[in-house]
Amino acid sequence: MATARRLPLVEFVALMAMLSATIAFSIDAMLPGLPQIGAALSPDNPNAAQLVIVAFVFGMGFGTLFAGPMSDALGRKRVMLAGAALYCAGAAAAGLAQSLEAILLARVVQGLGAAGPRVAAQAMIRDLYAGRGMARVASFVMMTFTLVPAIAPLIGSLIIAGYGWRGVFAAFVVFSLISGGWLAIRQPETLAPERRRPLRLGPLRAAFGEVFAHRNVRLAILVQTLVFGLLFATITSVQPIYDIVFGKNESFPLWFGLVALLSGSASFLNARIVGRLGMLVILRSALGAHFALSALFVLGWATGALPDVLRFPAFFVFQFASFALAGLTVGNLNAIAMQPMGHIAGMAASVISAVSTILAVAVAVPIGLAFDGTPVPLVGGAGLAAGVGLWLATALREEEPDLVEPHAGQKLR
DSSP states (O other), rough: OOOOOOOHHHHHHHHHHHHHHHHHHHTTTTGGGGGHHHHHOOTGHHHHHHHHHHHHHHHHHHHHHHHHHHHHEEEEHHHHHHHHHHHHHHHHHHHHHHHHHHHHHHHHHHHHHHHHHHHHHHHHHHHHHHHHHHHHHHHHHHHHHHHHHHHHHHHHHHHHHHTTTTTHHHHHHHHHHHHHHHHHHHHOOSGGGGOOOOOOOOOOOOHHHHHOOOOOHHHHHHHHHHHHHHHHHHHHHHHIIIITTTOTTHHHHHHHHHHHHTTTTTHHHHHHHHHHHOHHHHHHHHHHHHHHHHHHHHHHHHTSSSOHHHHHHHHHHHHHHHHHHHHHHHHHHHHHHHGGGGGHHHHHHHHHHHHHHHHHHHHHHHHHHHSSSSHHHHHHHHEEEEEEEHHHHOOOOOOOOOOEEEEEEEETT
């Protein structure tokens, strides 16, 4: 079989980064518009506007479960373009919606569509590159991708200033049309018909059973759920805290961007030290540090021991810690969960990612809706999640990897 034609590396990285960035842009560009959405569609309960974020995350998590197997059966490009079309339809429906409930339903649809480009882009990279070449491309994509959370709130605030909060949904459509059009015109299909596998529910059901039959994998999924949950809760709550508690609504996009840029170093740090310290040491240390920081913050705020002048800097450190926690733990948790799943790696990856993302919504929603005009519910809820995650992580083990030679079905030890 001839190798699929490759785009120039710079163009391919830029395209894959743009497709992957759909998720971050759809979440972070929405943050400055939450107060206006709450005031317009839920004036009696403005906190409910936070559900606009978690509805998208829920749809994306559910879509992740099927996007991978569908791309194996139908081809990467077809699934990515179909997902982009569904994403645009959901974004357009959200922009036209006249009730919060209608927006939430449209955001679920938008999230379902976003899962296609997100998952199939990863598979497309693997189709064209392997080993160190794949790691190099993935690193370039991730470096580009990390810039999106830093600038998305600023872009969102500029759009809202000019066109109102509904303009952000129009921007989502434009963003997806550009990336989808670029993909359609320039990037050939990378999965040849002879390499495609029929889409069957049986293998997915079997993967579910095998993943959840393994205790270490179950524990890793639960810990990842808690990390995602406290991260999503922080993302959905941070804008009203900046606005109502600290009076920094105008400068919020800049502060958010600074945190995003600083916390991007956590993944780099993990990559540098994980070989020396091991995944579990880093995982438990990061969770323990976050729990201790959150406990000290809540205690200091509740007792008045935290001076007013230090309250915003302390919250800024907490926000950074919550974002950095993901960089220090998620990759390690994925590796731990996938170690015994080498023989069903693709299906297992879809199951692990989808389940932890969907369950994280159940963690994030009550924390976000508990906002009472102070950061205490968020910091306390996040600290509790980190503490439970640390307790579960003490039972995790690094097992012998289950490696499978591609196209051979023979385990390598």
